[in-house]
Amino acid sequence: MHMKFSVPTAATLLASGLLLVTGHTAPTPVGSPVVVTTYNITSGIPPEGLSSIGFPIIIHDAVEGYSIGQAVQFGHITTNQGTLALQPYQNSAGSTLVRAVYSSYVPGTTTSDKARCRNPGTPDGPVIVCTWSVPAIYNTPYYLRIWHTGDSTWSVSVNNACLQLPIPLGTFALPDDAGLIQASDYGFVEYLPWTSVEQPDCSTLPYQRSTFWIPAESTVWGFPEQTGACAGEINASVGRLGTTLEVRSGFPGQTGA
Numbered sequence: 001m002h003m004k005f006s007v008p009t010a011a012t013l014l015a016s017g018l019l020l021v022t023g024h025t026a027p028t029p030v031g032s033p034v035v036v037t038t039y040n041i042t043s044g045i046p047p048e049g050l051s052s053i054g055f056p057i058i059i060h061d062a063v064e065g066y067s068i069g070q071a072v073q074f075g076h077i078t079t080n081q082g083t084l085a086l087q088p089y090q091n092s093a094g095s096t097l098v099r100a101v102y103s104s105y106v107p108g109t110t111t112s113d114k115a116r117c118r119n120p121g122t123p124d125g126p127v128i129v130c131t132w133s134v135p136a137i138y139n140t141p142y143y144l145r146i147w148h149t150g151d152s153t154w155s156v157s158v159n160n161a162c163l164q165l166p167i168p169l170g171t172f173a174l175p176d177d178a179g180l181i182q183a184s185d186y187g188f189v190e191y192l193p194w195t196s197v198e199q200p201d202c203s204t205l206p207y208q209r210s211t212f213w214i215p216a217e218s219t220v221w222g223f224p225e226q227t228g229a230c231a232g233e234i235n236a237s238v239g240r241l242g243t244t245l246e247v248r249s250g251f252p253g254q255t256g257a
């Protein structure tokens with residue numbers, strides 16, 4: 001599974017402002033995103049890869065069901081992915097929180113972090129999921145970070161200027177030969193209730209707006225595209241301000257099927 005983006009003039013268009021995001025038919029990466037883009041750090045990366053990377057992401061508007069994040073690839077096997085995501089939700093007391101989630105799709109991932117990580121046991125899903133809930137802070141960037149802590153072990157955390165200290169999301173181990181983080185992978189906006197629906201009612205997608213920052217200097221964004229069963233039908237658009245990428249999707253007032 002390798003994402004391909006081949007719209008050479010789109011980046012130029014993108015630089016000029018808000019642009020509709022059209023559908024395409026490439027296979028989707030892990031999960032079932034409705035919009036994907038790519039990042040590519042074009043200089044300063046050691047040949048073996050990165051031992052640490054962080055992604056600032058703002059949620060401006062989003063409702064429960066959305067999962068907004070960035071993926072990382074370990075080593076040179078394209079399916080060896082991990083995803084860092086923010087998922088707004090309401091708890092049973094009616095408060096809005098954000099679940100910060102790391103999902104490892106690398107076969108053989110293990111964890112001894114019982115407080116935060118578990119194996120969800122879904123056949124085609126992640127091997128290990130590490131998660132922690134944090135206050136919902138809209139319009140201020142969250143910072144999702146992953147770093148190598150030892151031979152095969154990695155840690156993940158979430159921070160926000162309003163939280164002041166990074167909050168651990170968990171610790172896990174990859175197989176010895178997994179390798180380090182590669183310079184290029186993808187960002188995604190996913191609507192989780194549609195994961196198990198073959199053909200959702202596309203016109204019911206709730207509205208979200210979020211902003212991705214580049215993870216490092218010398219990063220270029222690929223052209224965002226709609227994916228999945230509703231590709232081309234979910235009212236998605238992107239805007240660019242400096243090096244940030246604002247992604248909107250869905251229909252204001254809709255609440256999901």
Ligand SMILES: *[C@@H]1O[C@H](CO)[C@@H](O)[C@H](O)[C@H]1NC(C)=O
Pocket residue numbers: 040041042184
């Ligand atoms: C990333 O950028 C480098 C340098 O411009 C290029 O050689 C490489 O093909 C790009 N990789 C991807 C996956 O876009």
Ligand SMILES: *[C@@H]1O[C@H](CO)[C@@H](O)[C@H](O)[C@H]1NC(C)=O
Pocket residue numbers: 235237248249250251252
């Ligand atoms: C599509 O989204 C934009 C915001 O990005 C919104 O203004 C517009 O009303 C939406 N269109 C529909 C048909 O809901």
